[in-house]
Amino acid sequence: MSNNTTLPQNRSKENPAFKINKFVIGGVLLLAAVVVLVVTSLKGNAQYYLTVDELLASPPGQYSNVRVSGVVLGDTIEYDAQHQVLKFTIANIPGDNAVIEEMGGIAQVLHNASTDPSASRLQIEYHDVKPDLLKNEAQAIVTGQLGVDGVFYAEELLLKCPSKYEEGLPEQSQNSR
Amino acid sequence: MIANIGFGLLVITIVTSLIAVITAIYGVTSKTRAMLETSRLAALSAFPLLSMSIAALITLLLSGKFEYVYVYQTTSLSMPVYLKIAALWGGQQGSLLFWCWLLSGFTFIVLIRKWKQDHDLLPWVIVVTNITLFFFMVLVLFFENPFLKYYIMYNGEVITSLFQPFHAITAHPTDGSGLNPLLRHYGMVVHPPMLYLGFVGFIIPFAYAIAALIEGRTDDRWLKATRRWSLTAWLFLSLGLVLGSRWAYDVLGWGGYWSWDPVEISAFMPWLTGTAYLHSMVMQDKRGLFKHWNVALIILTFCLVIFGTFLTRSGLFSSVHAFSESQIGPAFFIFIAVMFVVSLGLLLFRWSRLSSGYQIKSFFSRESAFLYNNLLFLAIFAICLLGVIFPILSELFTGQQVTVGPQFYESAAGPLFALLLLLMGIVPLTAWSTSSARNLGKTVWKPALISLIFPIAAVILGARNWIAVIAIWLAALVICVTLYDYIRSIGLRAANHHEPWWKAFLTLTTRNRRRYGGYIIHLGVALMGLGIIGIEFFQTQTQAMLKLGESLDLSGYTITYRDFQIADTPDGRNVARVEISIARNNQELKVVYPRIDYYYDSEQAVTIPGLRTTLADDLYVILVDWEPVTSEAATIKAFRNPLMNWFWIGSIVAVFGTLLALWPSRERKLNTKEAA
Incomplete structure (x- = not known):
């Protein structure tokens, strides 16, 4: 019983890979957004x-x-x-x-x-x-x-x-x- | 004679800077105390030496000895005294010397105040600052000497030389060519020195960081010792940027304040990385995070400072800021490359020692807000850098130069600025360490609801551009959340300590100066944001050729051309001035006098707008042209810049916040008293 309730907590607290992933995803999303912004802005404005x-x-x-x-x-x-x-x-x-x-x-x-x-x-x-x-x-x-x-x-x-x-x-x- | 002394002092300074570097390295490696003392004295001597050299140059500038090249180029008889002094940084040679002088002054302050306290780091600080000083002194002495004189050779050719060549006589021009008219403005007195103070100020934290890396110190001492240096440098850099904008708004007469020209961007880039550094510095201080990141950021900021100094001087770009072209470009590139590679190498060498044991736990915690703040600033910086070097990159890869204009920066960086506003809006309500989306939502909904008043008001007043409306909402969110958090904290303290609210406000603010200083800066930035949104999205303009008594309409204002005068002034200008009456609903609000100053000596005109400023909008009126013979008709151009005034008000608020954050805390004062 107790095992069942502590397991998910353990996972999120002690497994750093899980935590880092969230930030990596955030970072990658941001990077992708920046690349899209740069490329679209370049298309219209480069001379x-x-x-x-x-x-x-x-x-x-x-x-x-x-x-x-x-x-x-x-x-x-x-x-x-x-x-x-x-x-x-x-x-x-x-x-x-x-x-x-x-x-x-x-x-x-x-x-x-x-x-x-x-x-x-x-x-x-x-x-x-x-x-x-x-x-x-x-x-x-x-x-x-x-x-x-x-x-x-x-x-x-x-x-x-x-x-x-x-x-x-x-x-x-x-x-x- | 004075010039010879000034030059001689420069020669001595370059020697002492070299001595300081060598003795510092020798002293540390051989642990010889006497050597370190020698190094300190040598490093200290640079400041008085350069001060005297600067005094010599100022004496020459004031004396009107036009046989000196620098005096001839930057002053003329008709210039007022304050501008003759400001001419010190009005040209390439003088401004480089001024740069060196500031660097020597900052080094001097550090060595006087911190020698005992930071005895292990300071020898390396001397090495870093004096290598930089040495490099700049080489430029001053061998490439851009401010003490050269004009000589006429036997064949009539005019040359510039430090010493009198054989068979040559000194040239004696009767008047100088004077400072570029665009620079003859009060802005010249404050804008460049502020920018230079900011630039050079960042060298001290950089030197400490390098010293800590070399010594292998993994603690936060380098960062804490230079916290106030960094903040001060940031303050001056910000002031320099804002004052430059104001100057452009007041004299350049194109109705704007910022044009994304490469030189503006080159001063903006170290500001971006410096701002990121100020934030991640807090994280290392409070949480022990971002240790590598902080060192990397300060290295980057230092290199950008040198890069910015270089860009202004290279003549590579066309800009109001550009000095005449110069041979010092390659030297700068080598210096930046060497400093960058060596510092980065040191960082990699010490990489493993710097790791922190702490992990960011929650996606909605304040730590992750700081992380995203840093990523956003770096992303904006990357966009700026890409824009500046794009012509060079495209030529390398395609053989064709491709340039990008202001629209590129606005459309690429604009959304990121909006995200920064969003972060600023929610960060006061996030908690350290753990925080969930639900907790955040619980606290943020009240002020968020209030902030909706701003965009709704904008729509009612006629705003139909949804991007602008969202931007207004984001700025409003920052203002509302920050004030809400502040008022809530005051209320809590007043209730808990049974204090009147004003006393709770004072104690809260004075006990948490850095926190509330930071929030006040955020408030200021949000107000500046409103000003930027106003001018970028809602600027209206009109133009017409008017006869005396005729008027033109702009967004409800009536602009009437009433009078025209033209006259020569004793200081060598021809001033054409119109009298313009600004009215609304048949009621006169203000009379302004836009004018064009034509400088005879440099054959150049300067357009100075007439300005009516209120909290709601600015009316910006320019005299474009007039009919030379009858001078009855004049072409008038007018801009209405809504909310523009909030840009300047916001910048004053931000300066106030920075000063609050900088103010020494009480404990610190007590400590120094006890020590004394």
Whole structure:
């Protein structure tokens, strides 16, 4: 009689394998949930990061949602404040950090690309507030898709300004003795 | 002259840090007391040495000697004094030196206060902190020297050098290029130092953990000795993150506070593992559990701190935070890899000694709640890490760089944050050791029922997004359960001790500071959660080009464009400012002045919003553009951010809770008095 009543208790108290299993199951469930979350989130939100050259070379319609980096050409910036339509053109810069270093750093690369008439170009259209950092020789990173008309319709626009320190000085220092 | 002294002090510091490491190792292995004393003195000397070097750099920054590269890059004549001082951490070189200075200061405090008490662990603490200091000093001295000067060579080329090259003359720029305009803000004074204090603060518990591993100490002393360090570091890191959000909200003018940019995430990752550590620390303290886990967590947090410091400086990512690109990337990778492998090796070496005899018994016990809390924090961390390194991973495996945006983090980590809220909601009512679903249900149903008022109110007010409604309910659950538990405990104590409720409240809180401090932090986090839900799910916006006197409507508010002014300021800005009246039901509520500051020296504009804040919502108005000639028409963009204010209020509540948990207990004070 007494055996019958104590047996189940013994099982749950003294058999650690039984207890651990519950936690292992919980942990595995959590892990599975995280993997599912990550995979489903990646599917909708991952974007290929391309250079202007790569995007223009790709067959039309290959990328529906893509991120492109290039240098802003200051003369091309047009902003219609009333409808908040921003248009500008970017020129190709290399995507590989090692190549950029080899060419003398990002500031140099941006400067060269913006003055190089042979660099391939891409017109960008963006419907929102004009960002403060948008100016000549800034690096623009746009996310969106290439339209059939050859214009890139950006949903997101990030800008990065290289430090001008390296080239900024000579002028000033030469002015003062 | 001042620069030479500053540089000389750096050279001495790198030597003393090396001496401290060598003598500490030699002293411990040969058991030579004199060696250990030498090591201590060498380690102590770093702080005064670096303090003087920092003083030298600040003197230069204030003096406006633009022949110095760092002074030229980060200050200009028009900058106010407080920003010239803050320029100390406004550039790569200065901020690295500042980092070193904080590390030396923390080491100094530990060595002054704990030398007798922790004499067996401290030599190894010296080794760890001074190896780290040595590494950073190498960066400062050989890669990012803050004391370089501009020289003009005989051929007219301008170079930077520490010493005057042959046939070269010193360049004398008349003005510096100044700090990036986005950094010229009061936020610059507080946000970076707080973040650095948090980052560097985690090095002390890490050093203790490594010391305990090397010495083979399996007790909890390393953890208990550094409990308050960890909490303080966590406080500063949290403050740094929140202040950064506030700064972004106040000047970046995109209507938000957090953009999941890689650098933000790199500061968020050590916060996640650090928060997990704070929780599992309690488990080791109270139950002797998670011993391996705690060591692993603090190792991970330390490596993430270094990784975060590195990411900000590598120029790998585009971000408002990024410094100019630099050559120090590979050095950082080697350092992180070495520290990670060595620490993990030590942990594996001591693995068997660290096992605890205790097993978690019940699925619904508080122990298992802590376990799941840790798993959730680690899962969120893993998602963040994956997002940050995804471009690198995808390029390795497919040859194509693939990046992920904010939506990835929100949809992958959002549900996990919700689960964390759920855990926070039930944990005050779980019992240690054994607890069943039924027991838990018995205590939790009352506050859970009350908490339903919040989501019901949200639905009545028009919320139709069911995810948002559930999230509101979870935040409400945390608030209701925590308050319920608190009030119930006060009531019990008042009844048992025949005390008035306020006295019961005071004694309860002051006797269990860590417990109630923790609950107050939870309350604060739940309030912050409400703010996040408000802005993420219910933000509305509108924009229009308005002529003088015209208005636009947004969620019941009328926003009227009343005036436009444009003028140059003496500090080198061109300020375009509009006067906007915010009204509701024909009643004016507030007049705000959104503006755009254009900085002539750096050719950059900064958008500063006009803000009306109430407990219900924020109205956030931006001047987008104006017609240059007539300046009669201006483009105005407005956001309504419901509940946003609760984010900031919640963060203040959380800080208060942390301070309460940090406050030394009475017994401790008595002990130190007796000792004295």
